[in-house]
Amino acid sequence: MKKLLLLGVLVLAVFSTSMAQTRQVTGKVTASEDGAALPGVSVSLKGSSRGTTTAADGTYKITVGDGAAITFSFVGYKPQTVSVGSQSSINVVLVSDASELNEVVVTALGLTRTKNSLPYAAQQVKGEELTRVRSGNAFSQLSGKVSGVQITQGNAIGGSTNVVIRGSKSLTGNNQALFVVDGVPVDNSVTNSSNQRTGRGGYDYGNAAADINPDDIESMTVLKGAAATALYGSRASNGVIMITSKKAKKGLGLTINTGLSVGTIDRSTFPKYQNQYGAGYSDPYQKDGFFYFDANGDGQDDLVVPTSEDASYGTKFDPSLKVYHWDAFDPAGPNYQKAKPWVAAANTPDKFYETAISNNTNISLDGATDKGTFKLGFTRNEDRGTLPNSKVSKNIMNLSGTYAISSKLTASAAANFSVVDGLGRYGTGYDGLNVNQNFRQWYQTNVDILEQKEAYFRNNKNVTWNWSDPSTAAGLKPIYTDNYYWTRYQNYENDTRTRMFGNAMLNYKATDYLNVMGRITMDTYDEFQEERIAVGSTDVAEYSRYDRHFEEINYDLITNFDKNLTKDLNLKALAGLNLRKSLNRSIYAITNGGLIVPGLYSIANSKGTVSAPSESYNPREVFGLFGGATLTYKDFLTLDGTIRQDKSSTLPVANNAYLYYAGSASWLFSHHIEDLPWLTSGKLRANYATVGNDAPWGSISNVYDQPAPFGSTILFSVPGTQNNPNLKPEQTISKEIGLEMAFLQNRLGFDATYYHTNTLDQILPASVTTSTGYNSTYVNAGNIENNGIEFSLYGTPIKTADFSWNVNVNFTRNRNKVLSLYNESQNLQLASFQGGVTLNATVGEPYGILKGRTWKTLNGEKLVKANGRYDVTTTTTNIIGNVNPNWIGGVNNSFRYKNVTFSFLIDVKSGGSVFSLDQYYGAATGVLEESALLNDKGNPSRNEISAGGGVIMPGVKADGTPNDIRVENWYGTYGYAYNPQHAFVYDASYVKLREANLTYSLPRALVAKLGGIKGVDLSVYGRNLWLIYKNIPHSDPEENLSAGNLQGYQSGAYPTTRSIGFNVKLLF
Amino acid sequence: MRAVNTNSQQGGNPGWHEWAMMYQLNNACNTILDAVDKTTFTGDATAKKNAIKAWAYTWKGLAYARLGSLYYAGLIVNTPSVTNNVYVSKEAMIAESNANFDKAATAVNASGASSDFSEIVSALIPDFFQNDKGAVPTAGQWIKNLNTMKARNILVNTPAATMTAAQWDAILTLTNAGVGASDPVFAGNTNANGDIFGSSNYSVAARAVGSNASGGTYKISERLIQDFNAGDQRLAQNFKVYTVWVGNSDRGNAFNTRYAIKDGGNGLAGVYTYVNRTAGNAEIFLLGSYEENELMKAEAKLWKGDVAGAAASINAVRAYQGAGIAAITSTNAAVVKEELRKERRVALAFRGLSFYDARRWGVLENGRTGAVVISKDGSSISTNATIKYGYLDYWDVPNNELANNPAGAGSAPTTNPK
Known part of the structure; x- marks a missing residue:
């Protein structure tokens, strides 16, 4: 090695003495691993500012003088410097640089830092990892790929994604990460109603960050702690997901992706029905067998299915018994006035679910010259869900360009335009618009779902199995439940969101170390949601519309300084200001008392007088001043400090400015360790940061609200929450230490972080003495602590020319604790759900504790009463669950053999509780298979005790002896009627084969023959292929209601969709 | 009641609701009283201000009456949006109720002669209340309504057995100046829009x-x-x-x-x-009614020894409601007393008064006999069941209040010693 160096010096010395001449050098740059041409490689003359980049075919052309040396550098590859000598053609093979530590990482405000100098945790995910399994939503694809981030997504199409970094910090405020695309903060509001979030019905409209085009993402960097995000100010207190969009490369490039996927429900996440007993309730509720009246007009009374009863604790099936079912009362049906055998339905409700079909096409075109670059992309994604009549489509167009006005001044602009249209999103929660409310809770096992389908489509009428009273003509209407096809095809919603976000920027490079950037960014969208209930439904016909406009404009001015102060000391500094103006404006109107003309959905078609629409108008302005400095000594020691002051319009004038700061340090200790061949690099980092947060809009001064008038009397009233003119900003204090090490030439490495945060002075509505006339008042109170460990491991166990195997492991363990609330208060109820269960923040417990009734116990055993049923507490404040997982993690394996790559991701969540209202009711109504098992005597447990039936509930009697009291297995035995809420809290752990992908890249030789095409990738992929492990019966443990703070509750849960797709990628 | 009287029960604590709602009503009235003198009115400003004050004091009187008639102690709060921690006895709450009814009467008298009085009152009472018994009252009719409420404050907060002659005299005086058969009362109503009351769920009935x-x-x-x-x-x-x-x-x-x-x-x-x-x-009676007034009068007459007068009042109520049964002719005080008990149950059903009656007649404490009860399986109907209630006569102050506003020095006991 030393000899070689010496030789190089000698060669240089020789050439430096010769005469300077200029000539042209050409060549091609290729990649070592596959020989493919590398476009966009920076080709620069060493020691000068001159340079170029390689064209799309990897070729370059550069004018050099004698004795020059050319440096070739490209992200992800080791830079290479070649002395020109007398050569006129230099072909270079770049070797990929597996060193994670030398990676360039994009940090807050789009600054780039090398990873080995970064003093805080930032984890990067490449765009291709997010699009390997094609879907319209890049964020749901993050699950398991980054440590410290908990992603939760329900199974409804277009549903919202909950993204929480390092645990929940705010008691009642926002805990979602901030999304930033190329410096543009992108709004991620969830507009789901409070009813929807608490499981009382409504639609999950998804979150707004889903408008980001996954195919335009070059990389996603997750900035996890306050030290990393402090420059973004208060809004980034929950961490930032920074997206860097793809950059144009020299020449013209065209990429086309097109593919299709199909999905079916995972049967293991849907109820298994018992098939021995049919419609009806039993004792003790109301024992009823069949209805008995003249159903066919022959003057004789007949046995009729009790259609109004939505349970399956009725008569035992008996094919020899002929009874009149719901369809005997449908004059248009083939069984009108006909009896049928009393048997279980041939087609259970899983047949209601259809095959989901998604197609996704993306075209991106980019190009660059010496003067400028441009990029144009279009993505269309259409998802047809597993429910009939459901579709969410997305059309996204993005355009960006840069232009070098002079050598010092560069202008750039980017715009992203999207239209998202939803139709027939899935109804959620305990509501008739959610078909699962019945399928999982209130159903008759004798109802054949496909017969219901035929009954609806015959005349598009609401022919339900759930006739109110089939003995009278007036009773031939649904009592509780509409025909599910009627629900899907008549009572549907539709929505659309039109959005524009982008920026315009001027960058002035004053000197080689000083650079000034001015930028205006904008994010604006309008959304429109229509919901309807048709005339003829169980519920009163209704139409509502919601119009919302959002806009945010940021004005940024940032000066950057980057200079080597001495040979060993580099200073990077910045100073800037940011003015953020945002506006949220909406109007919601709903009809009253029904619709006059069926099928006409307009507010004017309201039967009753329409109340004034509810309107909101929330402007907000935050002005920030910030600065930062990074000192790097000899590439191994880095000190970083940032400071920012925000002034927010939502805080009282006296307290509206708040300052926060961060200090970080990193030490590349491996710099001092030589002669350890196995150690590639090692870095230690530590930081401390504070970050503030302003108040919710409109929480400072008391105002009257204006309720709907009483007749013609106009009202103003005092609202239930008292505002507080003395609010201070919230504060999060964060500490973090981390260790990053790489071994064996980067074949193995890890990044481990320990963090600790306290969020103090939280702004929350605390319940107060009602004798003030208020229920609650805004206060600064409370302290939540989070501490945790994040661990990422990467390794390349095998690497040969033809075959390689890469493993990535991510592990996150967060411990969260509520240290205090307002005054002496020990509990803050976050939500009250149907089923008598509440979600709480309780002092001394993690944030998100489920409370409800539990069993009384004796020596740890469940106590039964003298009647043999469980003894249940009367108090509802027992802790019965904690929604926070014990740990989460993901393991990704990828294999490459020549042109074939195969990868799969296992996603794991351990622990965390979920309350299932589906089991609470479903186990009571007798629809599930476990309600009709054989008992300990081997007899049908539903037989009366006198006939050998009945069951013995596991537990002990008051005297401590094992329970031996046999009870009837009747309505409620396993469900809510005889069991506490605690019985329906399940461990939400799961192990999922989340993603698998097999890609075949056509051999270069073959592609070359196709002409004009540079590459063809064919891939097959699958998502949610296998739910390997779970503990909740009949359901997907990950299913939830909506993104937000209210987690750990299922009602009318949707089954997992297992999808398989095919994609073709063409590179021109 | 006591098992769930904890702050964490929030709305699940049955004792919380009446307390919170009445203090919200009280605070709304305090807010009005605070603002009314700072507001400029056209026309006869004094009359208009007094009409508004009369309205606020009347509802404050109701709030204190309801609180003092149900809770063992309460808070007197006459400033908007704040509270204090000096709990006072239920008797002091009733006294405060009467004081507010008196202030209301003063304001009505100061305003009633002006034509601007009815203009304001017509605007305060929702238009769809203003028919039949809910018609806009004159000043005199308003005072009658206040008198009926003051009579109720005495009657329902003293056990019937320990009522003094002076109390019966006061009730007789008040009810003689109370709501008459043709007087409008403060009655709510429903409308198609469901403002205030939904037409299908406006009451227990x-x-x-x-x-x-x-x-x-x-x-x-x-x-x-x-x-x-x-x-x-x-x-x-x-x-x-x-x-x-x-x-x-x-x-x-x-x-x-x-x-x-x-x-x-x-x-x-x-x-x-x-x-x-x-x-x-x-027809939703927000304050008193003719029937209540007349039956309180009957009870006072009975205890004063005017059995025939008592029977006449009961007969008048029965006639008013179209009961269609023969008039009481008995002069036996015990018979008339039983008729009075039954008539209060029947004529005043669903008006939020029967708990008070059960309390003052000792039913809560002593239970009742001769009750009709249907057995568990529905197969037999007993007509001579004995029922023991054992309900608290006055509820403890809800813990939702005490947890956030502990009793300060000089407070009356907040827990019923029973």
């Missing part, structure tokens, strides 16, 4: 309507039905008898019943109906 004995959310008690005299047209008008409905066995026998209430009556002309779910036809 409205929610007990049903086409079988399971009724609605609420059930009709067999014990209410048994207090109707034979032939009382109000029974025929308002109730229908069905096959026995048996509730969840784990909830005891109290709800088991044969009766459901009939919406809008069974078509008997001139007979009082408890429920009318057609929008605009409800």
Whole structure:
């Protein structure tokens, strides 16, 4: 090695003495691993500012003088410097640089830092990892790929994604990460109603960050702690997901992706029905067998299915018994006035679910010259869900360009335009618009779902199995439940969101170390949601519309300084200001008392007088001043400090400015360790940061609200929450230490972080003495602590020319604790759900504790009463669950053999509780298979005790002896009627084969023959292929209601969709 | 009650609701009183301000009356949006109620002569309340309503057995100047829009309507039905008898019943109906009523020894409601007293008064005999059941309040020693 160096010096010395001449050098740059041409490689003359980049075919052309040396550098590859000598053609093979530590990482405000100098945790995910399994939503694809981030997504199409970094910090405020695309903060509001979030019905409209085009993402960097995000100010207190969009490369490039996927429900996440007993309730509720009246007009009374009863604790099936079912009362049906055998339905409700079909096409075109670059992309994604009549489509167009006005001044602009249209999103929660409310809770096992389908489509009428009273003509209407096809095809919603976000920027490079950037960014969208209930439904016909406009404009001015102060000391500094103006404006109107003309959905078609629409108008302005400095000594020691002051319009004038700061340090200790061949690099980092947060809009001064008038009397009233003119900003204090090490030439490495945060002075509505006339008042109170460990491991166990195997492991363990609330208060109820269960923040417990009734116990055993049923507490404040997982993690394996790559991701969540209202009711109504098992005597447990039936509930009697009291297995035995809420809290752990992908890249030789095409990738992929492990019966443990703070509750849960797709990628 | 009187129960604490709602009403009135003198009015400003003050003081009087008649102690809060921590006894709360009714009367008297008085009052009372008994009262009629409430404050907060002659005299004086048969009262109503009251669920009675004995959310008690005299047209008008409905066995026998209430009556002309779910036809007594006033008068007369006078008042109420039963002719005080008890049950049903009556007559403490109860399986109906209630006569101050506003020095006890 030393000899070689010496030789190089000698060669240089020789050439430096010769005469300077200029000539042209050409060549091609290729990649070592596959020989493919590398476009966009920076080709620069060493020691000068001159340079170029390689064209799309990897070729370059550069004018050099004698004795020059050319440096070739490209992200992800080791830079290479070649002395020109007398050569006129230099072909270079770049070797990929597996060193994670030398990676360039994009940090807050789009600054780039090398990873080995970064003093805080930032984890990067490449765009291709997010699009390997094609879907319209890049964020749901993050699950398991980054440590410290908990992603939760329900199974409804277009549903919202909950993204929480390092645990929940705010008691009642926002805990979602901030999304930033190329410096543009992108709004991620969830507009789901409070009813929807608490499981009382409504639609999950998804979150707004889903408008980001996954195919335009070059990389996603997750900035996890306050030290990393402090420059973004208060809004980034929950961490930032920074997206860097793809950059144009020299020449013209065209990429086309097109593919299709199909999905079916995972049967293991849907109820298994018992098939021995049919419609009806039993004792003790109301024992009823069949209805008995003249159903066919022959003057004789007949046995009729009790259609109004939505349970399956009725008569035992008996094919020899002929009874009149719901369809005997449908004059248009083939069984009108006909009896049928009393048997279980041939087609259970899983047949209601259809095959989901998604197609996704993306075209991106980019190009660059010496003067400028441009990029144009279009993505269309259409998802047809597993429910009939459901579709969410997305059309996204993005355009960006840069232009070098002079050598010092560069202008750039980017715009992203999207239209998202939803139709027939899935109804959620305990509501008739959610078909699962019945399928999982209130159903008759004798109802054949496909017969219901035929009954609806015959005349598009609401022919339900759930006739109110089939003995009278007036009773031939649904009592509780509409025909599910009627629900899907008549009572549907539709929505659309039109959005524009982008920026315009001027960058002035004053000197080689000083650079000034001015930028205006904008994010604006309008959304429109229509919901309807048709005339003829169980519920009163209704139409509502919601119009919302959002806009945010940021004005940024940032000066950057980057200079080597001495040979060993580099200073990077910045100073800037940011003015953020945002506006949220909406109007919601709903009809009253029904619709006059069926099928006409307009507010004017309201039967009753329409109340004034509810309107909101929330402007907000935050002005920030910030600065930062990074000192790097000899590439191994880095000190970083940032400071920012925000002034927010939502805080009282006296307290509206708040300052926060961060200090970080990193030490590349491996710099001092030589002669350890196995150690590639090692870095230690530590930081401390504070970050503030302003108040919710409109929480400072008391105002009257204006309720709907009483007749013609106009009202103003005092609202239930008292505002507080003395609010201070919230504060999060964060500490973090981390260790990053790489071994064996980067074949193995890890990044481990320990963090600790306290969020103090939280702004929350605390319940107060009602004798003030208020229920609650805004206060600064409370302290939540989070501490945790994040661990990422990467390794390349095998690497040969033809075959390689890469493993990535991510592990996150967060411990969260509520240290205090307002005054002496020990509990803050976050939500009250149907089923008598509440979600709480309780002092001394993690944030998100489920409370409800539990069993009384004796020596740890469940106590039964003298009647043999469980003894249940009367108090509802027992802790019965904690929604926070014990740990989460993901393991990704990828294999490459020549042109074939195969990868799969296992996603794991351990622990965390979920309350299932589906089991609470479903186990009571007798629809599930476990309600009709054989008992300990081997007899049908539903037989009366006198006939050998009945069951013995596991537990002990008051005297401590094992329970031996046999009870009837009747309505409620396993469900809510005889069991506490605690019985329906399940461990939400799961192990999922989340993603698998097999890609075949056509051999270069073959592609070359196709002409004009540079590459063809064919891939097959699958998502949610296998739910390997779970503990909740009949359901997907990950299913939830909506993104937000209210987690750990299922009602009318949707089954997992297992999808398989095919994609073709063409590179021109 | 006490097991769930904890702050963490929030709305699940039954004792919280009346407390919170009445203090919200009180705070709204405090806010009005605070603002009224700072506001500029056109026309006869003094009359207008006094009309508004009369309105606020009247509802404050109701708030304190309801609080003092249900809770063992309370807080007197006469400043908007704040509170204090000096709890006072229920007697002091009733005194504060009366003081507010008196302030209301003063304001009514100071304003009533002006034509601007009725202009303001007509605007304060929602238009759809202003028909039938809910008509806009004159100043004199308003005062009568206040007197009836003051009489109630005395009657319902003293056990019948320990009432003094002075108290009976006061009730007689107040009820003689109380609501008459033709006077408007502060009565609410429903409208199609469901402003304030939903037409199908505006009261317990409205929610007990049903086409079988399971009724609605609420059930009709067999014990209410048994207090109707034979032939009382109000029974025929308002109730229908069905096959026995048996509730969840784990909830005891109290709800088991044969009766459901009939919406809008069974078509008997001139007979009082408890429920009318057609929008605009409800009658919701927010303060007192003629029947209540007249029956309080009857009770005072009875205790003063005027048995015939008492019977005449009861007969008048029965005639007013179209009961269609023979007038009481007995001069036996015990017989008339029993008729009075039954009449208060029947005539004042669903008006939020029966708990007070059960308390002052000792039913809470001593229970009752001769009650009609349907057995657990619905197979037998006892007409001579004994029921022990053991309910608290006055509720403890809800813990939702105490947890956030602990009793300060000099406070009265906040827990009923019973």
